[in-house]
Amino acid sequence: MKLAALQSDFHAWLTRGSASAADRLGAGPGLVVYQNNYRSQLVSALREALPLTLTWIGEEAFVGAAAGYIDRSPPSAWTLDAYAPGFAQALAEHFPGDPEVAELAWIETALAEAFVAADAEPLTPENLARVDWEQAQLQLPPSFRMRTVRTNAEAIWTALSSGASAPQARMLDALTGLIVWRRGFTCFLKAIDDIEAAAFDQIHANPSFSALCENLVGTLGEGRGLQASSAFLATLLQFGLLTSIEAPRADASPEGGSPTPQR
Amino acid sequence: MPPANPAFHGYGLGLRREHYRQVLENDAELDFVEVISENFMVDGGQPRSILRQVREQRPVALHGVSMSIGSADGLDRDYLVRLKALVDEIDPLFVSDHLSWSRFASFNAHDLLPLPYTEEALEIVCANIDQAQDVLGRRILVENPSSYVAFADGAMSEWRFLEVMCARTGCDLLLDVNNIYVSARNHRFDPAAYLEGLPFDRVRQIHLAGHSQGLELLIDTHDAAVCDAVWRLYEEVVARVGSVATMIERDDAIPPLKDLLEELAVARAIGERSAAVRLRAAQ
Incomplete structure (x- = not known):
C-alpha cells in the first residue's frame, strides 16, 4: 500500500471509524488506541480552551457538543489553539435557545488569542x-x-x-x-x-x-x-x-x- | 548539509507550565530544559517572554510534535517558517520531532501516527527531513516513536529505518528509551535487538518517561514515573552511547518539581556510574 493511501485510510478510520479502511490497514487492535487518542486529545484541548463554558453548560452537554463538532469539523491547522474558535462558533447552532453559551465561548477564545497575539x-x-x-x-x-x-x-x-x-x-x-x-x-x-x-x-x-x-x-x-x-x-x-x-x-x-x- | 549538532553532556527536564516560575526563580540542578516548540510558536505575549528568560539561564532544546515528518504530501511551509523564527530567536541546543505523521492533506490529527517501514516511506521521510533542515539551517533530531500497530507490508525494522534515515539525511537521533520498551512489548520484539541495530553515534539526546498498561497494549502516556524495566534498558543504552543530553519527559499528572529532580538524579547516577566503568576500562 502506498503511503498516501495508508494515510487516507488512517484519516477515514480516525474521523469516521471506517471499517473498510481499518481492514485495508490490516494493523490489528492497536488502531482503536489511535482513535481513542485522537478524540480524547481534541476533547481535552476544547476543555482546556473553554473552562468557563464547560462550567456553565456542564460536563455532559459540553462533551456532547464537542463530540459532534469533532465529527463535523476535524482539525486542519498545525496548532490546536486554532481548533477552539470554530467550536465556539458551532455552539451557537448546538444551543440555539441559549445564545449566551456561544457568546461566553467567544469571550474565552478571544482572550486566549489576545494572550499570544x-x-x-x-x-x-x-x-x-x-x-x-x-x-x-x-x-x-x-x-x-x-x-x-x-x-x-x-x-x-x-x-x-x-x-x-x-x-x-x-x-x-x-x-x-x-x-x-x-x-x-x-x-x-x-x-x-x-x-x-x-x-x-x-x-x-x-x-x-x-x-x-x-x-x-x-x-x-x-x-x-x-x-x-x-x-x-x-x-x-x-x-x-x-x-x-x-x-x-x-x-x-x-x-x-x-x-x-x-x- | 547543515553543520553537525554539538555534543552536549548534561541532565534536564521537559519544562511544563506548572514549573515555569520555580525553574526561573530557583537554582534547580538542570543542565538544560526542553520545551514543546508549538507552545511557543506564537506571535507574542507571556509564553514567548518566559521562554526568553529561561533561555538566558540555561540551554533550551525545542521538541516539536507537529512537523509531521512522515506526511506523504510534504511538510507545512507555514509551520516551518514559524519554527524557523523561534529557532532564530532562541538559538536552541537541539531541534527535534518524531518519526511519525499527523497531517494528511487538510487534516491534522494532532497525534503521532505510525509509519510503515517501507522504502517508499523512507524516501518520503528523508525528503521531508531534507526540507526541514534546509529551512531551519540546522540538523534536526528525530525521535523513535512508540506504536500500537505494525503494518503488514513493513519491509524493514524500525532500527534499520532509523539507521538509513540518519545516513541519508545527516539528521541525528533523539532516543526515547521508554518508547523502545513500549513498542517492544506491544510488538513482541527484543529490545536488545533494537539496541544492537541502532546507530548510537547519531544519538544526541535521550528521553526517559513513564507509560501505562492499556487493555492489551502498553500506552505511552507520560503520566507516571520511569519504571524499573526502562531504567535497566537505560543502563544498557548509556553503556553504548556514553554521556549525552538526558532528560525526564512528563506530560500528564505533573508532579512537584522536586519529584522530577529526584527522578533525574537517578538518571544522573546511572550515567556517572557508566562513565566511571568506561574510564576504568580505558585505563
Missing part, C-alpha cells in the same frame, strides 16, 4: 504632542477583538472567572459591543457603548482619525460628534488601545515625505 506597546499622551491629526491613522493592538452580543455573557464570564456564582442568562435590551485586548501580559474584556462600537467599526474600515471625526459628526452633529471623537481618543489612550499613529510630523517639510510611525 503580537506584542505592541501602547502610546502615551506624550507620544501625541506633534501628531498631524488631519493625516493621523490610528492603529489598534494586534490583540484587539470585537463583537456584538445579545446576552449578559460578559456578566456571566466576569462572575465565573472570579469564582463567584453566575447570574441567570438573560437577553440584553439591545445589542452590545464587547472588546478584548492585551496590555503588557494582561488581557482585558470590556463592554462598549453604541458610539464606541461605531467608532471601532469606522477605524476597522478606515483608520483615518479625520474620517472618524467626519463619521461621528455626520451621525451625532458637529458639537457632539467632535466631542465624541475626543472622548474616544481619550478612551483609546486610557486603556492602552492605541499602539501607533502613522502620520507625517507636523514640522515636516511641505512635501511631507514618507509617513512616520509614532511610538
Whole structure:
C-alpha cells in the first residue's frame, strides 16, 4: 500500500471509524488506541480552551457538543489553539435557545488569542504632542477583538472567572459591543457603548482619525460628534488601545515625505 | 548539509507550565530544559517572554510534535517558517520531532501516527527531513516513536529505518528509551535487538518517561514515573552511547518539581556510574 493511501485510510478510520479502511490497514487492535487518542486529545484541548463554558453548560452537554463538532469539523491547522474558535462558533447552532453559551465561548477564545497575539506597546499622551491629526491613522493592538452580543455573557464570564456564582442568562435590551485586548501580559474584556462600537467599526474600515471625526459628526452633529471623537481618543489612550499613529510630523517639510510611525 | 549538532553532556527536564516560575526563580540542578516548540510558536505575549528568560539561564532544546515528518504530501511551509523564527530567536541546543505523521492533506490529527517501514516511506521521510533542515539551517533530531500497530507490508525494522534515515539525511537521533520498551512489548520484539541495530553515534539526546498498561497494549502516556524495566534498558543504552543530553519527559499528572529532580538524579547516577566503568576500562 502506498503511503498516501495508508494515510487516507488512517484519516477515514480516525474521523469516521471506517471499517473498510481499518481492514485495508490490516494493523490489528492497536488502531482503536489511535482513535481513542485522537478524540480524547481534541476533547481535552476544547476543555482546556473553554473552562468557563464547560462550567456553565456542564460536563455532559459540553462533551456532547464537542463530540459532534469533532465529527463535523476535524482539525486542519498545525496548532490546536486554532481548533477552539470554530467550536465556539458551532455552539451557537448546538444551543440555539441559549445564545449566551456561544457568546461566553467567544469571550474565552478571544482572550486566549489576545494572550499570544503580537506584542505592541501602547502610546502615551506624550507620544501625541506633534501628531498631524488631519493625516493621523490610528492603529489598534494586534490583540484587539470585537463583537456584538445579545446576552449578559460578559456578566456571566466576569462572575465565573472570579469564582463567584453566575447570574441567570438573560437577553440584553439591545445589542452590545464587547472588546478584548492585551496590555503588557494582561488581557482585558470590556463592554462598549453604541458610539464606541461605531467608532471601532469606522477605524476597522478606515483608520483615518479625520474620517472618524467626519463619521461621528455626520451621525451625532458637529458639537457632539467632535466631542465624541475626543472622548474616544481619550478612551483609546486610557486603556492602552492605541499602539501607533502613522502620520507625517507636523514640522515636516511641505512635501511631507514618507509617513512616520509614532511610538 | 547543515553543520553537525554539538555534543552536549548534561541532565534536564521537559519544562511544563506548572514549573515555569520555580525553574526561573530557583537554582534547580538542570543542565538544560526542553520545551514543546508549538507552545511557543506564537506571535507574542507571556509564553514567548518566559521562554526568553529561561533561555538566558540555561540551554533550551525545542521538541516539536507537529512537523509531521512522515506526511506523504510534504511538510507545512507555514509551520516551518514559524519554527524557523523561534529557532532564530532562541538559538536552541537541539531541534527535534518524531518519526511519525499527523497531517494528511487538510487534516491534522494532532497525534503521532505510525509509519510503515517501507522504502517508499523512507524516501518520503528523508525528503521531508531534507526540507526541514534546509529551512531551519540546522540538523534536526528525530525521535523513535512508540506504536500500537505494525503494518503488514513493513519491509524493514524500525532500527534499520532509523539507521538509513540518519545516513541519508545527516539528521541525528533523539532516543526515547521508554518508547523502545513500549513498542517492544506491544510488538513482541527484543529490545536488545533494537539496541544492537541502532546507530548510537547519531544519538544526541535521550528521553526517559513513564507509560501505562492499556487493555492489551502498553500506552505511552507520560503520566507516571520511569519504571524499573526502562531504567535497566537505560543502563544498557548509556553503556553504548556514553554521556549525552538526558532528560525526564512528563506530560500528564505533573508532579512537584522536586519529584522530577529526584527522578533525574537517578538518571544522573546511572550515567556517572557508566562513565566511571568506561574510564576504568580505558585505563
